[in-house]
Amino acid sequence: MEDSPEESRGWGAQAWAQLSAVRQRSPLIQCITNFVSMDLMANTLLSAGASPAMVHSLHEIPDFTPNVQALCVNVGTLTDDWLPAMKSAAELAVRLGKPWVLDPVAAGASGFRLRACLELVGLRPSVIRGNGSEIIALSKASVGPTKGVDSSHESTDAVEAAKSLAQASGSIIAVSGAVDIVTDGERVVGAQNGVAMMQRITATGCSVTALVAAFVAIDPLHAFEATASALSIFGIAGEIGMDMAKGPASLRMHLLDSLYGLDQATVLRRVNIINLP
Numbered sequence: 001m002e003d004s005p006e007e008s009r010g011w012g013a014q015a016w017a018q019l020s021a022v023r024q025r026s027p028l029i030q031c032i033t034n035f036v037s038m039d040l041m042a043n044t045l046l047s048a049g050a051s052p053a054m055v056h057s058l059h060e061i062p063d064f065t066p067n068v069q070a071l072c073v074n075v076g077t078l079t080d081d082w083l084p085a086m087k088s089a090a091e092l093a094v095r096l097g098k099p100w101v102l103d104p105v106a107a108g109a110s111g112f113r114l115r116a117c118l119e120l121v122g123l124r125p126s127v128i129r130g131n132g133s134e135i136i137a138l139s140k141a142s143v144g145p146t147k148g149v150d151s152s153h154e155s156t157d158a159v160e161a162a163k164s165l166a167q168a169s170g171s172i173i174a175v176s177g178a179v180d181i182v183t184d185g186e187r188v189v190g191a192q193n194g195v196a197m198m199q200r201i202t203a204t205g206c207s208v209t210a211l212v213a214a215f216v217a218i219d220p221l222h223a224f225e226a227t228a229s230a231l232s233i234f235g236i237a238g239e240i241g242m243d244m245a246k247g248p249a250s251l252r253m254h255l256l257d258s259l260y261g262l263d264q265a266t267v268l269r270r271v272n273i274i275n276l277p
């Protein structure tokens, strides 16, 4: 069923309010992330008005994590020695009542990765954002044929997996793709912004996960809505960026510029979030 114009306006106004709050309050986001994503993730957070810090030593967590507004954990280039820091930071964030967000990159690609992701899911992330294949692997808790860090599923193939993972974990689940799905296990919405070329830039998924952390940081009691807003806002930046881009490299630049420059009228006009059955 189509949403009424009132509902669409509601999502747009909410996304604008949350983006404005990120810009005004500039939340500090601790990112324990893969080597590939560090640059684009930090620049995405800065363009949105947040403050990134790629701090991942186990020794720094007791001093550093208490001062952040949210934590983003991404297992993209996971090795044995990184996992204790990820778990320690997540445990401390939960103990201090701070939101944390998990990106289960290539969760189904190996037993090691899957076990690590399942342990992290057990530490109660506020939000888990993955692509379709990652969310299906986590939901089934099984290793399977995957395309590595890329998805071999549409996000819409993963709606039931996302709902059951949300119910089992207590986390909000977001599945990126042509339509970004967000569910708390009962409600399901689809954010229909973005352009396909965003898949041709490495770490756009990682970066939108960090943006979700920034949005949840400023509205932790509305993590479901903040997650949908962040996905929609990032997608709009991609749409506007694509009007000026010649390919992936120039889209990367124009996406960041567009995220930085988004104004209220553009957000209200372009946010496209609908309820799904």
Ligand SMILES: Nc1ncnc2c1ncn2[C@@H]1O[C@H](COP(=O)(O)OP(=O)(O)OP(=O)(O)O)[C@@H](O)[C@H]1O
Pocket (backbone or CB within 6 Å): 105, 130, 131, 132, 149, 150, 151, 176, 177, 178, 179, 180, 193, 194, 195, 196, 197, 198, 199, 201, 202, 203, 204, 205, 206, 207, 208, 231, 234, 235
């Ligand atoms: N076909 C599409 N049309 C529109 N937007 C898309 C499409 N596919 C992906 N996106 C957008 O691209 C971004 C990255 O999503 P994607 O599903 O590629 O993440 P990912 O596989 O985790 O990426 P990475 O691992 O490289 O970080 C999201 O903002 C998503 O909305």
Ligand SMILES: Cc1ncsc1CCO
Pocket (backbone or CB within 6 Å): 034, 036, 037, 076, 077, 105, 149, 202, 203, 206
């Ligand atoms: C390409 C790649 N490999 C491990 S992490 C990563 C970034 C996109 O997920």
Ligand SMILES: [Mg+2]
Pocket (backbone or CB within 6 Å): 103, 105, 106, 130, 131, 149, 205, 206
């Ligand atoms: Mg990814």
